Amino acid sequence: MKVPEVRRLLLQGFNYALFMAVVWYFSLYPAHRRLADDEAVITLAFGHTSQRVEECRTLSQEQLNELAPNMRTAVDCPRERSPVRLELTLDDEVATRMDLVAPGLYKDQGVDVYRDITAAVGEHRLSVWLNDDVNVDGPTYRFERAIELQPAQRLVVTFDATRGGFYLK
Amino acid sequence: MNPVKRAYRGLEAWFNLSFGPEWNPLYNLGTLAFFFFWVVLVSGLYLFIFFDTSIAGAYASVEYMTHEQWYLGGVMRSLHRYASDAAVITILLHMLREFALDRYRGFRWFSWFTGVPTLWFVITLGITGYWLVWDELGLYVALLSSRLMDALPIVSGSMTRDFLEGQLTDRFFTLMGFLHLLGQPVLLVFAIWIHVKRLSHVRISAPRGLAIGSLAALLVLSFALPAESHAPANLARVAPVLKLDWFYLNVYPLLDHWTAGKTWTLTLGVTFLLMLMPWLPPKKTGPAAEVHLEACNGCGQCADDCPFDAISVRPRTDGARWSHEVVVQPNLCASCGICVGSCPSSNPFRQRGKPLVTGIDMPNYSADDMRTRTEQALKRARQGAPRIIAFGCDNAYDASRLEPRGCAAVNVFCAGMLPATLVEYALKKGADGVFITGCRTGDCFFRYGNVWLDKRFEGNRKPRLRAGADRKRIRIYRGAETDGARIDAAFDDFRVYLGTLGTDHADDGTRAVEATHEGA
Ligand code: HEM
Ligand code: SF4
Ligand code: SF4
Numbered sequence: 001m002k003v004p005e006v007r008r009l010l011l012q013g014f015n016y017a018l019f020m021a022v023v024w025y026f027s028l029y030p031a032h033r034r035l036a037d038d039e040a041v042i043t044l045a046f047g048h049t050s051q052r053v054e055e056c057r058t059l060s061q062e063q064l065n066e067l068a069p070n071m072r073t074a075v076d077c078p079r080e081r082s083p084v085r086l087e088l089t090l091d092d093e094v095a096t097r098m099d100l101v102a103p104g105l106y107k108d109q110g111v112d113v114y115r116d117i118t119a120a121v122g123e124h125r126l127s128v129w130l131n132d133d134v135n136v137d138g139p140t141y142r143f144e145r146a147i148e149l150q151p152a153q154r155l156v157v158t159f160d161a162t163r164g165g166f167y168l169k
Numbered sequence: 170m171n172p173v174k175r176a177y178r179g180l181e182a183w184f185n186l187s188f189g190p191e192w193n194p195l196y197n198l199g200t201l202a203f204f205f206f207w208v209v210l211v212s213g214l215y216l217f218i219f220f221d222t223s224i225a226g227a228y229a230s231v232e233y234m235t236h237e238q239w240y241l242g243g244v245m246r247s248l249h250r251y252a253s254d255a256a257v258i259t260i261l262l263h264m265l266r267e268f269a270l271d272r273y274r275g276f277r278w279f280s281w282f283t284g285v286p287t288l289w290f291v292i293t294l295g296i297t298g299y300w301l302v303w304d305e306l307g308l309y310v311a312l313l314s315s316r317l318m319d320a321l322p323i324v325s326g327s328m329t330r331d332f333l334e335g336q337l338t339d340r341f342f343t344l345m346g347f348l349h350l351l352g353q354p355v356l357l358v359f360a361i362w363i364h365v366k367r368l369s370h371v372r373i374s375a376p377r378g379l380a381i382g383s384l385a386a387l388l389v390l391s392f393a394l395p396a397e398s399h400a401p402a403n404l405a406r407v408a409p410v411l412k413l414d415w416f417y418l419n420v421y422p423l424l425d426h427w428t429a430g431k432t433w434t435l436t437l438g439v440t441f442l443l444m445l446m447p448w449l450p451p452k453k454t455g456p457a458a459e460v461h462l463e464a465c466n467g468c469g470q471c472a473d474d475c476p477f478d479a480i481s482v483r484p485r486t487d488g489a490r491w492s493h494e495v496v497v498q499p500n501l502c503a504s505c506g507i508c509v510g511s512c513p514s515s516n517p518f519r520q521r522g523k524p525l526v527t528g529i530d531m532p533n534y535s536a537d538d539m540r541t542r543t544e545q546a547l548k549r550a551r552q553g554a555p556r557i558i559a560f561g562c563d564n565a566y567d568a569s570r571l572e573p574r575g576c577a578a579v580n581v582f583c584a585g586m587l588p589a590t591l592v593e594y595a596l597k598k599g600a601d602g603v604f605i606t607g608c609r610t611g612d613c614f615f616r617y618g619n620v621w622l623d624k625r626f627e628g629n630r631k632p633r634l635r636a637g638a639d640r641k642r643i644r645i646y647r648g649a650e651t652d653g654a655r656i657d658a659a660f661d662d663f664r665v666y667l668g669t670l671g672t673d674h675a676d677d678g679t680r681a682v683e684a685t686h687e688g689a
Contacts, residue, residue, distance in 0.1 A: 008189075015194075016382055017386070019386065020251075023254045023390065024390055024394055027414045028412040028413075028414070031410050031412050032411045032422055034425060035409040036409070037409060045330050046330065114316060114319070114327070114329055114330075152408065152409050154404070154406055158330075158333075
């Protein structure tokens with residue numbers, strides 16, 4: 001099957017053009033829309049090690065004698081930590097709610113929290129509570145703030161127990 | 170026939186029309202990928218000269234190249250991006266090809282299995298590349314990659330939070346630079362080396378015409394629609410719209426809806442499924458070639474011809490007067506039979522009247538079987554005139570479909586299995602013509618079968634078709650299963666042509682090869 005030289009070159013040109021069109025198009029499109037023009041993002045992000053489920057206790061001499069010799073430590077601290085429960089509300093509507101079991105084989109590790117919440121631009125009432133102790137009913141930390149979101153803004157809500165709880169960044 | 174294969178063959182035919190078999194991009198996907206990597210490497214080295222590997226200076230340095238130095242730095246940047254994208258398309262087509270043509274199972278499991286991680290190395294190399302621009306897209310890639318990393322049990326603490334808290338130190342960014350510029354490319358080269366380790370005669374350089382055409386196309390695109398950055402990275406902002414490079418960043422949008430854990434499950438699941446494909450379901454490879462030292466002189470031709478590097482040459486062990494012998498590694502052998510066509514001892518003029526023993530042979534289809542079947546075919550062909558023997562292979566158009574048109578067919582495993590001397594033998598023993606089919610030129614199920622056949626028949630590779638053989642009475646015309654009509658027409662044409670040559674040619678002296686080959 002012989003194709004004339006010029007037609008062959010034209011066909012090659014067409015194939016190259018098609019190839020480059022695919023390269024260019026999918027290197028940019030379809031564009032990925034993450035937010036509407038009148039939306040912003042509240043990012044809830046922190047790490048926290050919750051309270052122990054049981055208090056440490058000091059063992060008496062009799063109790064110690066009952067244990068195997070290699071297990072005899074004066075203070076016994078059960079390693080398990082409380083689950084972390086939290087709720088973030090925006091203008092009285094629950095935006096996110098979490099109930100996180102402490103990770104690790106002995107449930108003794110800290111939890112990591114990351115959540116992006118899309119919200120409309122403008123003024124809002126933000127409130128968050130967190131409970132990190134099974135022995136306490138209700139929140140152990142609370143935070144409330146009036147905020148104003150700009151288009152495409154990322155507002156980071158974070159938490160640090162040593163700084164007294166939640167704060168904005 | 171399976172529709173994927175049919176569609177793929179159609180695409181191949183389309184490219185043959187414009188590029189011809191030598192430049193057909195679908196026959197050059199491996200070499201094209203290498204070519205695009207070369208473009209990426211050269212343009213990358215240029216970008217490296219001007220790139221500032223600190224987080225504060227990266228964005229500005231890329232902007233400088235793109236806008237101030239658009240005529241060189243900008244073009245290099247565009248070439249770097251577009252050639253990387255073109256490489257991904259090429260690799261995906263390469264995968265499609267191996268899959269569509271059922272070239273991923275059986276003895277090919279190794280190439281497929283190692284190809285999948287190679288693809289991972291390519292994709293992750295692109296990801297760190299987008300990271301380094303440190304624009305909104307780079308930040309997006311950084312944040313989402315961190316979320317993916319945080320979901321793995323290997324990192325303690327949270328990379329994502331470190332980012333958000335602005336603790337992304339220069340050192341971390343420099344690490345990315347190191348990975349992208351050196352670590353990942355070295356890994357990739359190593360992975361490709363493993364990937365082709367079981368193959369011989371691996372072609373690295375693309376045909377010149379194809380390379381020039383591709384480079385020209387990339388240059389035109391780079392000048393017409395240069396690559397650009399998004400706005401600079403800003404931790405207090407979420408870019409509402411991102412122009413994603415879907416060749417590299419396709420997984421990230423999943424994270425908008427899914428947790429990192431679920432995203433990992435999907436991507437790793439797809440990866441493992443791909444890697445297991447050679448066994449879903451498995452394909453049996455025939456028995457390995459066997460060496461018969463009594464007929465081997467250690468010339469090494471079979472070892473050089475084996476497309477799968479299954480034969481090695483070693484010092485003689487049987488005390489014969491030759492210095493070397495060959496040995497087959499059965500687990501590497503594809504059972505293609507090409508080595509039988511390579512061995513000068515496969516000459517059917519030898520050992521007439523007793524079984525033909527050749528230096529290297531297939532246990533399930535020996536050189537002796539080929540000779541016997543050819544003789545039987547000659548008997549069958551005698552009824553028609555002109556008498557034509559059609560040799561075909563198991564992986565292309567089935568030559569026996571030509572029998573109703575006036576020939577007797579003999580199929581072998583691969584066109585490369587056919588000893589040139591067997592063709593002479595058929596002509597000498599009364600055939601008026603020999604018609605040889607096989608996989609499309611430029612393509613061969615066993616990689617080099619039809620290439621070696623052409624070279625042997627052109628006199629460019631041992632064992633050569635002897636000059637005495639009447640080339641006019643030999644026609645090679647190839648095609649895939651889908652090329653029936655074309656092959657039928659070519660066959661009819663050949664038959665008519667043979668009619669004009671006449672049938673009075675047996676023992677006319679030009680094909681008296683018997684004496685010289687006997688006992689060789
Ligand atoms: C960086 C990416 C890759 C490059 C540069 C590459 C390159 C090559 C080359 C040069 C060959 C030898 C072709 C020949 O000479 O006949 C080959 C063979 C092969 N590749 Fe790849 N490859 C890549 C990725 C992949 C991937 C992702 C897969 C599939 C998952 C794959 C599957 C195969 C198979 C099955 C073969 C065997 C072909 C044969 O035995 O004829 N490759 N590759
Ligand atoms: S049959 Fe094919 S793969 Fe096996 S040794 Fe011979 S040439 Fe190599
Ligand atoms: S081609 Fe034949 S003679 Fe030469 S090394 Fe191989 S088996 Fe031996």
